[in-house]
Amino acid sequence: MSTSETRFQVDHRPRPAGLAIRTENLSRVFQVRRSRKWPRGRRVVALDGVNLEVAEGELFGLLGPNGAGKTTLIKILSTLLLPTSGRAFVSGIDVARDPFGVKQRINIVSGGESGGYGILSVRESLWMFSQLYGVSNRIALDRIDRMLKLVGLEDDAGTLISKLSTGMRQKMNFVRGFLSDPDVLFLDEPTLGLDVTTARTLRKFVREWMAERPGRTVLLTTHYMAEADELCDRVAIIDRGRILACDTPASLKRQIARQAVLRLEVSSSDGAGLSQADLARLKDQPGVREVAARWRPEAGRTVLTAILEADGAIPGLVGGLSGLGLVVHSLAKEEPTLEDVFVKLVGRTLAEDTPTNNGDHDSRNGTLPGDGPEVGVGGAGDGEAAAGGGAADESAAR
Amino acid sequence: MTTSEAALEGKRRTAVGEGVRIFKMAAWLGWQAESNWTDPWLFVIYSVIKPVAGTLILVLMFAVAGRGSAPELFWASYVGNAFYIYVGQLLWGISWVVLGDREHFQTLKYMYIVSPSMGWYLVGRAAAKFFVATIAVLIVLGFGAWALGIPVTVRGVDWALFWPVFLLGIVSTAALGILLAGVSLISSNHGAMAAESLSGALYLLAGVVFPVDVLPGWLQPVSLALPHTYWMEAVRRAVLGHGISPMLQQVSEGQILLILALTTAGMVLAGGGFYRWAETLARRRGLIDQVTWN
Amino acid sequence: MKAPPGSPARAWWDWKYVRWLLELNLRAVRARAYVRVVATGREIMWLLWEVLLPFMATAAYVFIYRALNAPPAYLGFVILGGAMTAFWMNVLWAMASQFYWERYSGQLELFFASPASLMAILLGMSAGGMFMTSVRAIGVLVLGSMVFRVEYAVAHPWLLAYTFLVTLWALYGLGMLLASVFLLYGREAWHTSNLLQEPVYLVSGFYFPVRALGFWVAAGATVIPLTLGLDAMRQLAFGGSPWAIAPDAVGLFPPGYEATALTGMAVLFIGAAYKALGRMMWAAKVAGTLALKH
Secondary structure: OOOHHHOOOOOOOOOOOOEEEEEEEEEEEEEEOOOOOOOOOEEEEEEEEEEEEEEOOOEEEEEOOOOOOHHHHHHHHOOOOOOOEEEEEEOOEEOOOOHHHHHOOEEEEEOOOOOOOOOOEHHHHHHHHHHOOOOOHHHHHHHHHHHHHHOOOHHHOOOEHHHOOHHHHHHHHHHHHHOOOOOEEEEEOOOOOOOHHHHHHHHHHHHHHHHHOOOOEEEEEEOOHHHHHHHOOEEEEEEOOEEEEEEOHHHHHHOOOOOEEEEEEEEEOOOOOOOHHHHHHHHOOOOEEEEEEEEEOOOOEEEEEEEEOOHHHHHHHHHHHHHOOEEEEEEEEEOOOHHHHHHHHHOOOHHHHOOOOOOOOOHHHOOOOOOOOOOOOOOOOOOOOOOOOHHHHHHHOO | OOHHHHHHHHHHHHHHHHHHHHHHHHHHHHHHHHHOOOOHHHHHHHHHHHHHHHHHHHHHHHHHHOOOOOHHHHHHHHHHHHHHHHHHHHHHHHHHHHHHHHHHOOOHHHHHHHOOOHHHHHHHHHHHHHHHHHHHHHHHHHHHHHHOOOOOOOOOOOHHHHHHHHHHHHHHHHHHHHHHHHHHHHOOOOOOHHHHHHHHHHHHHOOOOOOHHHOOOOOHHHHHOOHHHHHHHHHHHHHHOOOOOHHHHOOOHHHHHHHHHHHHHHHHHHHHHHHHHHHHHHHHHOOOOOOOOO | OOOOOOOOOOOOOOHHHHHHHHHHHHHHHHHHHHHHHHHHHOOOHHHHHHHHHHHHHHHHHHHHHHHOOOOHHHHHHHHHHHHHHHHHHHHHHHHHOHHHHHHHOOHHHHHHHOOOOHHHHHHHHHHHHHHHHHHHHHHHHHHHHHHOOOOOEOOOHHHHHHHHHHHHHHHHHHHHHHHHHOOOOOHHHHHHHHHOOHHHHHHOOOOOOHHHHOHHHHHHHHHOHHHHHHHHHHHHHEOOOOOOOOOOOOOOOOHHHHHHHHHHHHHHHHHHHHHHHHHHHHHHHHHOOOOOOO
C-alpha cells in the first residue's frame, strides 16, 4: 500500500526517533455544568499528568475501566480535544500546535460507532470517507473491496447502511479506520458489543495489518483484559486519569508471579453479598495483599479475587470467610492475569467499574469476545471523563 | 357477557387506557421539545413571529396589487390564512415526529414498541402543536382586527356554526397528518419538505386565500373533494358572516356542515387506512428504524 | 491551550504541497456533495415533494394575483420567488442546522479527525444541495411559466445567469456561516432555522416586489442575499437594463449594482464562514463538545 498519498511531508522539525506517540505530563479537566447536586458546577479530572511513550510499530494497549480517561486520551491524541496542560505528540508532531500534520497520519475507530449516511451503500460510504483523506479512487476502491472481504462483508458492499445490522455497521466502521493506511491508528474499544466470531475476525485483522508494514502503530483501548493480553506488545493500566503501570503483559503479570492468586466463590446464608466492611476485614487478614469482589446475582454468589503474599496465607483467608458466616463453594489457585495486576494496583476488579449488558462477561477469567462460551458483549462506552468511583464503590462489594 | 367477552372488553379498556397514557406522554414530550411556553423565546418564534410574518406576506400582496379589490376579499383571505396556521402546524407536527424520531433521535422504534397504536403517539405529539397554533391564530386575528380593520369580534362570530366546523377541520387535518406520517414511514427523509410541500399544495387546492372559482376547471373537482375547502369557507362564514367563493355561496351552512362531515370521515378513513398499510409495509421491509438522512 | 487556532505556517510556495492540499479538499467536496445528490435521487418520491407540490404552493400565490387582477408580470415575480424559496429552505434545513445532526450522530468527529478541511465538507454540502435544489427550482420555474404562460423579456441573459449563480454562492455562503456559528449549538440551531423561514419570505419579497416594504426596510433586508438576487433577477427577466431601476418602481437598485453587491457578499460570507468555523472548532476542542453522544 502506498503511504505517500494521505500525507505531505513538509515538516522538518526534529522529532524523537522511533516514537509514534509521546505525552508529557498530559492533563485534562472538564468543567461540568451547574446542576441541583452541584450548584456551582464542578471540575472533573479526566487525565492527570499522563506520561506515555509508544514506539513506532508497537501495538500498545490502554487498559482501564469506564471513566478511566482512555477515550479522553485518544481524543487528545487524535486532535479532537485540547489538553488542559502538558503536551502530546503523534509521529513527533504536537497535537495542539499542528493538528493538520497529525490528522494526515492518523485514523480513529470507536466501538459502537454508528455513523454513516443510511442512504449510501457500504461501498459508497467507505469511499466517501477515503476521499476525506485524499486517497485516489482506484486505491480506495481496491482497499475497500479487499478489506470488506477480510471482515466478511464483501456480499454486503452494495447494501444500504440503513439496512445493516449493528455488527455489520460496526465492521464497516472498523474498515473505515484502515482505508487511509494511517501511521498511527487509534482503536477505542473496537470490539465493544460484537459477537464472538466478529470480534475474533477483527483482532486477526489488526494483527495482519500490523504485520503487513513495519512501522504501523496501534493504540488500543479496551476493558477486556484478555484482548489486551492477546494483542498488545505493551499495556498501560490507567485508572482515574493516571497511568498506574506500563509494561509488556508478561512483565506486568510477573509483578505478582510470586504471589498467590486465589479465586473463590462464596455465599452467605441470607443470600446477600459482601459489604465494604466485610472486604476490609478480609484484607486485614495476615498475608492478604488485596481482595476484590464481584456479585453474581444469577448464582446468588460472590466471586472473590484475593492476592496473597504466599500460599501460607490461604488458611487465614478461609478462616476469615468463615468468621463472616460465608460458605466457600470453590477455591482455585490461578495463574495471574492482567486483571489480577489491575486488582493489585487499583484495589478492585475491572468488572466492578464496567457494567455489562448481559452480565456474563468475565474479564477476570480471561474471556473476551471471540474466546469462549462466556462472551463479553460489552457495556457502555468509555466515559468522557473519570467521574470518580462513587457509583462503582457502591456496587463493588455487596 | 361471557367470560371471554369480558376479558376482551377488559383488554380493550386497557388498550384505551394505555393509549391515553401514551397520548399524554407524547403531548408532554412535544411540549417540551418544541412548544414550551415557559421558554419565552420559543413562544415568540412559534406563536408570534412565524405566523405574523406569514400573514404579512398576504397583506403586502394585497397592498401591491389589490388596491381596487373589494375589502371583503381581503378579509376573507386574511381569515382563511389565519386558520390555515393549524394546517401547517399539524401537518408538520405529525409527519415530523416520524422523521425526527426515526432519523435523528432514533427513538421511533421504542415508541412503536410501547404504543398500542402509533396514532396515539402521533396525535399526542401534535397536541402541543395544536395549542401553539391556537395562540398564533388568536394573535393573527387580533392583529388583523386591531391594525388592519378586519371585522372580527367575539360577538360577531356564529359560535353554533363555528364549533362543529372547527372540530371537523382539526380532525380532517390530523387525519391528513397521519396519512403523511404513513408516507414518511415508508420513504426516505425529505426533511421539512414533505409537510411543507403538502401544506403548500393544500393552500392552493382548498382556496385558502382566493375563491376556488379562479382555479382551472379541471382542478375544481379536486378542490371540491377536499374537506379543507369547506372548512375554510364555513369558518369564514362563521367568523365574518360571508364566504369568499361565489360558487360555494349557493350551498347553505347546513349543507356545508354535512359535506364537511362526510369529507372529514373520508379523510379519517383514508389517513388511518393508509397509515396502517404503510406501517405494515414498513414492518415487512424493516423500515421502522431505518436512517436515511443525508 | 493558549495557542492560536490554525496550524503553523507551511510551505505555501511549494506548488506540490498546494496541489496536494487542493486535491485533498476537492475530493472531500466531491464526496460530501455525492451523498446529497445520490441520496435525493435514489427515491422517486422526491419528485413529488420537491417539484410537484412546491409548484402547487407557488401556484396558490399566482391565483391570489389573478383574483386581484394584478399585472401579468406579477405572476412571473411569484414564480421566480417560488423557485428561489427552495434554496432558502435548503440553506436553513440542510446547511444551517446540519452540523447539529452530524454532531448528534457522531459523524462530525470523523470529519474533524480527517485532514480534509471542514470548509470542504461545508462546500460539498452546499454544492450537493445547490445541485439538487436547482432541479426543484427549475421544475417550479418551467412548470409555472408554462402553465401560467408567463412571458419573459430578457435583454441581458448573461447578466441574469451571473446574478443567479452569484446569488446562490452568496446564499450558500450565508448557509455555511450559519452552519459554522451553530456548530456548537443544539436545538437552538433548529429553532433559529424555524425563526428564519417565514420572516425571510416576507422581508426578502419572495411573493411581491421587495420595494413594497418601503426603501429602508427593503435595503435592510438586503443582508439576505436572496433579497438582492430576486430583485435583480425580476428586473432582468422582465425587460430591465443593468444600470437603471426597472420602471413602475418595481426594483430596489439597478440589477448591475445588485449583482456586484452579491459578488461582494459571496466573498464576505464565505470568508466569514471560514473565520467562524476556525473559532468554533477551537472552542469545541477546548470545551470538549464535538460529540453529543460519545
